[in-house]
Amino acid sequence: MKEDREFQDAQCVLYAEDDGIARITLHRPHALNAIDNALLQRLGQLLDRAEASDAVSAVILTGAGQAFSAGADIKTLRAATPLQVRELARLAVQVTGRIEAFGKPVVAALNGVAFGGGLELAEACMIRVAAADARLGHPEVRIGAVAGFGGTTRLARLVGKGRAAEMLLRGRAIDAQEALRIGLVQGIAAPDRLMAETEAMVRDILAQSPVAVRLTWEALHRGLNMTLEESAQLGADYFGLVAASEDFRIGTTAFVEKAQPAWSGR
Numbered sequence: 170m171k172e173d174r175e176f177q178d179a180q181c182v183l184y185a186e187d188d189g190i191a192r193i194t195l196h197r198p199h200a201l202n203a204i205d206n207a208l209l210q211r212l213g214q215l216l217d218r219a220e221a222s223d224a225v226s227a228v229i230l231t232g233a234g235q236a237f238s239a240g241a242d243i244k245t246l247r248a249a250t251p252l253q254v255r256e257l258a259r260l261a262v263q264v265t266g267r268i269e270a271f272g273k274p275v276v277a278a279l280n281g282v283a284f285g286g287g288l289e290l291a292e293a294c295m296i297r298v299a300a301a302d303a304r305l306g307h308p309e310v311r312i313g314a315v316a317g318f319g320g321t322t323r324l325a326r327l328v329g330k331g332r333a334a335e336m337l338l339r340g341r342a343i344d345a346q347e348a349l350r351i352g353l354v355q356g357i358a359a360p361d362r363l364m365a366e367t368e369a370m371v372r373d374i375l376a377q378s379p380v381a382v383r384l385t386w387e388a389l390h391r392g393l394n395m396t397l398e399e400s401a402q403l404g405a406d407y408f409g410l411v412a413a414s415e416d417f418r419i420g421t422t423a424f425v426e427k428a429q430p431a432w433s434g435r
Contacts, residue, residue, distance in 0.1 A: 182211040183233070184218065189226040190371055191219040195287075198234030203242035204286045204318075209260045212290075216267055226379070227371045228271070230294060231278040231364070237303070238287025243312065261286060261318035265293035269323075269390065272383065274374050278367040279303045280360065284342070289318035292327060295386060298356040298367045299345040305353060306342030326393055328352050378416040379434040 183194040193215050195202040202208075219225045232238055241261075246254055268275050268290065277283075277291040279299040284306050291297050291305075299305070307324070309316045316324070316337055325333035328351045336343070348354045358366040374382060384407045392400030411417050415435040423430035 181208045182215055184215045186222065186225060189224065189375060190368060191215075191222070191225045191228045193219065193228055193230050195230075195232040195238050198232075198236075200242065201236040201239035201282065202232040202234070202287065203239050203245075204261065204290075205242040205245045206257060206260060209257075209264050213264050213267060216264070216271065220272055225273065226375050227274040227276065229276050229278055229364070229367055229371060230268070230290065231367075232280055232287070234281070236281035236287070237277070237279045237283040238290065239282055240285025240287045240308070241318075246314075258317040261289070265289055265319040265323075268293040274371060274382065274386070276367055276371050278363050279305065279345075279354065280363055282342075285309055285316065285320075286318045289316060289320045289323070292323040292353075293319060296356075296370065297348075297354040298358060298363065298370060299348055299354040300360040300363045301345050301357050302360055303345045303348075304342045305345070305348050306340070307337050308340040308342070310338060311340040324353075378414075378420055378430070378432045380414045380416040380432075381411055381420075384411050 181195075181197050183196045185192045185194075193212065195208065195212075197203060197208065216228075219228050241257070246257075249257070274296075275294045277294040277297045279291055279297060280303065281300065282304045283291050283299075284304075285308060288305055288307060307316050307320055309320075315321065321337065324336065327333075328336075332351050343351075343353075345354065345357045349357055356366065356370060388400075388404050388407045392403050395403065415433045416430075419432060420430045422428075
């Protein structure tokens with residue numbers, strides 16, 4: 170029985186690499202990819218694998234079956250003690266923080282529903298692309314809970330305090346078109362084109378200088394927690410830092426010569 174459980178835990182998140190992109194798939198389709206401790210632990214392990222792999226330049230995070238993730242596993246929560254619920258939330262905060270500060274682009278491909286903790290995983294990603302029939306929301310208040318995996322922090326930064334408050338306090342779901350309008354997702358694709366269009370977006374990012382992409386994201390991510398003046402200064406500092414890179418020389422030379430740059434990543 171222990172071996173069966175270990176196998177199930179290992180299969181609750183799947184991993185594949187293809188031409189520079191790692192695809193990490195939440196894989197509990199029988200439970201709409203509901204989040205429990207095993208899923209979060211396995212997701213953390215696979216993020217470590219993707220970051221350590223020199224063959225991986227970006228990650229696409231998606232879900233198996235009809236959902237990205239319906240959120241925290243309610244059956245698990247109902248049977249847990251308050252301390253166990255807090256430990257689950259702390260693990261989730263650790264994993265979402267890992268996604269947000271990842272050293273490579275992480276893009277969420279939202280198939281089906283992305284509710285509660287599932288949406289919080291997506292909110293930690295650099296960019297989100299939704300299937301046209303996707304539904305997104307924070308229904309936590311409807312079961313007497315709080316968005317404790319980072320949603321109360323990140324949603325307001327993505328869509329503004331007022332919209333975040335309305336979503337979190339009413340607990341209603343929104344469709345992909347509304348999510349695009351308010352800036353919660355950055356693209357919509359037909360369900361059968363979701364992965365192809367998400368990958369195309371990722372490859373567009375990967376076509377740019379790896380050094381410039383990394384420093385731009387770091388300046389944006391860090392700058393959100395600074396004053397306006399401090400954030401602007403950080404951007405200026407990173408501009409000076411990137412000017413010392415080989416990619417800066419390659420890019421500026423290619424622009425002057427009207428040629429395509431061949432980035433070195435240094």
